[in-house]
Amino acid sequence: MAASLRVIVVLVCVTAGAALADAAAGGVRVGLTRIHSEPGVTASQFVRDALRRDMHRRARFGRELASSSSSSSPAGTVSAPTRKDLPNGGEYIMTLAIGTPPQSYPAIADTGSDLVWTQCAPCGERCFKQPSPLYNPSSSPTFRVLPCSSALNLCAAEARLAGATPPPGCACRYNQTYGTGWTSGLQGSETFTFGSSPADQVRVPGIAFGCSNASSDDWNGSAGLVGLGRGGLSLVSQLAAGMFSYCLTPFQDTKSKSTLLLGPAAAAAALNGTGVRSTPFVPSPSKPPMSTYYYLNLTGISVGAAALPIPPGAFALRADGTGGLIIDSGTTITSLVDAAYKRVRAAVRSLVKLPVTDGSNATGLDLCFALPSSSAPPATLPSMTLHFGGGADMVLPVENYMILDGGMWCLAMRSQTDGELSTLGNYQQQNLHILYDVQKETLSFAPAKCSTL
Numbered sequence: 001m002a003a004s005l006r007v008i009v010v011l012v013c014v015t016a017g018a019a020l021a022d023a024a025a026g027g028v029r030v031g032l033t034r035i036h037s038e039p040g041v042t043a044s045q046f047v048r049d050a051l052r053r054d055m056h057r058r059a060r061f062g063r064e065l066a067s068s069s070s071s072s073s074p075a076g077t078v079s080a081p082t083r084k085d086l087p088n089g090g091e092y093i094m095t096l097a098i099g100t101p102p103q104s105y106p107a108i109a110d111t112g113s114d115l116v117w118t119q120c121a122p123c124g125e126r127c128f129k130q131p132s133p134l135y136n137p138s139s140s141p142t143f144r145v146l147p148c149s150s151a152l153n154l155c156a157a158e159a160r161l162a163g164a165t166p167p168p169g170c171a172c173r174y175n176q177t178y179g180t181g182w183t184s185g186l187q188g189s190e191t192f193t194f195g196s197s198p199a200d201q202v203r204v205p206g207i208a209f210g211c212s213n214a215s216s217d218d219w220n221g222s223a224g225l226v227g228l229g230r231g232g233l234s235l236v237s238q239l240a241a242g243m244f245s246y247c248l249t250p251f252q253d254t255k256s257k258s259t260l261l262l263g264p265a266a267a268a269a270a271l272n273g274t275g276v277r278s279t280p281f282v283p284s285p286s287k288p289p290m291s292t293y294y295y296l297n298l299t300g301i302s303v304g305a306a307a308l309p310i311p312p313g314a315f316a317l318r319a320d321g322t323g324g325l326i327i328d329s330g331t332t333i334t335s336l337v338d339a340a341y342k343r344v345r346a347a348v349r350s351l352v353k354l355p356v357t358d359g360s361n362a363t364g365l366d367l368c369f370a371l372p373s374s375s376a377p378p379a380t381l382p383s384m385t386l387h388f389g390g391g392a393d394m395v396l397p398v399e400n401y402m403i404l405d406g407g408m409w410c411l412a413m414r415s416q417t418d419g420e421l422s423t424l425g426n427y428q429q430q431n432l433h434i435l436y437d438v439q440k441e442t443l444s445f446a447p448a449k450c451s452t453l
């Protein structure tokens, strides 16, 4: 992509005297890989691993949400919990670089949270083992502790809200908790470098980030996370990118690279072609963490030509942020409110003429069929259509809703039995080019062959 150079204004002035960035006018292109894109991992192992970890994450969701509403932060600490089923195993990883000189590291791309963070030296035994060298702020001249004047300084903001005095120097320690896992450290600002090839590399100073010196070990295969949510701390907001898109290569394809585009290039690529559908985002409740999420208006589901008898209002968003459906790059398997999941399950159950087998121990999924032989291709099924507001139909071919695992063929969806939120996971987003236009408040999508993008 030929990209002339221009300026992307960092949305808020995070560091006094931060130089404006040289940035590509068209935007930034980043490759996304899978954690398990390693030689020696078979597709089946990969699937099991991802499902097992996704299940593990989901198990903690209810508790996290409950504890977040009653959290009382110790002085000087900000807990910014997100509800999220945090990635692991089924996640997509982007490579970016931090500091001067730029040091690259892999990070999970997550539309369900905001904070951009990486591990910082020194952090002793509370650091998890990461695949790249540890970033050391004291050897980077562009590192700053995030100043009080920054609108993104969580401690200063919290103090202002409470009418209290911000902590001295506003050095702000956070502890960000996720559906599974947490990370804690000091809020800083740094120069980041984006772009997958030297030709379209972009350096942006003054990005607020989390310099973590203690984390749980839920982040295997990465060195942190890049939040792409709606909040001010997310990379999309800080770059004032206005939009971003991604195109995720198939789950079992552990070789190809997926693509993430930030800025206008995202629209140019995602809207280029036929079959593009757009649906408005449903406004998020203003309270964190719900204000982070991208809610969609799911009005119904069809399997083949048959519209499923899902009760009206099954996906209605309640004032407290529960009840709706969000789209998330950091969750693997879609979860649906039970009233909807039951109908989907029944439809698939009646269409597949194979013996049902209990695959729940191996996969965490509750509808699995035994294949006559593990190498046999499964029977074909009609596509499943998710109907979104404004007539935007998202057509999921069978490989986007059924998953092959050894001798089993399972429905790659689950029931959201804790009743909080339904989540459109990344397994269902394979081979779709998906554009989040945060200026126009719309999500657009079109079928694509993501490995060739």
Ligand SMILES: *[C@@H]1O[C@H](CO)[C@@H](O)[C@H](O)[C@H]1NC(C)=O
Pocket (backbone or CB within 6 Å): 122, 123, 124, 125, 126, 213, 214
């Ligand atoms: C992280 O940094 C803080 C502030 O400097 C310090 O109090 C804490 O002990 C450090 N934690 C670890 C695990 O190094």
Ligand SMILES: *[C@@H]1O[C@H](CO)[C@@H](O)[C@H](O)[C@H]1NC(C)=O
Pocket (backbone or CB within 6 Å): 175, 176, 177, 182, 183, 184, 214
């Ligand atoms: C951060 O919060 C999590 C979840 O509440 C907790 O388990 C962890 O110990 C906290 N970490 C630090 C360094 O306080």
Ligand SMILES: *[C@@H]1O[C@H](CO)[C@@H](O)[C@H](O)[C@H]1NC(C)=O
Pocket (backbone or CB within 6 Å): 053, 088, 217, 218, 219, 220
């Ligand atoms: C991450 O890796 C560590 C060490 O290999 C392991 O103990 C831990 O269970 C892994 N965590 C997850 C969530 O897979």
Ligand SMILES: *[C@@H]1O[C@H](CO)[C@@H](O)[C@H](O)[C@H]1NC(C)=O
Pocket (backbone or CB within 6 Å): 268, 269, 272, 273
């Ligand atoms: C749009 O599609 C055409 C034809 O496939 C392709 O040649 C062109 O590079 C695409 N443009 C962008 C911006 O992706």
Ligand SMILES: *[C@@H]1O[C@H](CO)[C@@H](O)[C@H](O)[C@H]1NC(C)=O
Pocket (backbone or CB within 6 Å): 358, 359, 361
């Ligand atoms: C699943 O695991 C439980 C507990 O380990 C065991 O009792 C049960 O028999 C297993 N079910 C199948 C179908 O393997």
Ligand SMILES: *[C@@H]1O[C@H](CO)[C@@H](O)[C@H](O)[C@H]1NC(C)=O
Pocket (backbone or CB within 6 Å): 282, 297, 299, 388, 389, 390, 391
């Ligand atoms: C969802 O979409 C339907 C059909 O397009 C529309 O009637 C309804 O008002 C929308 N609901 C929300 C919350 O946007």
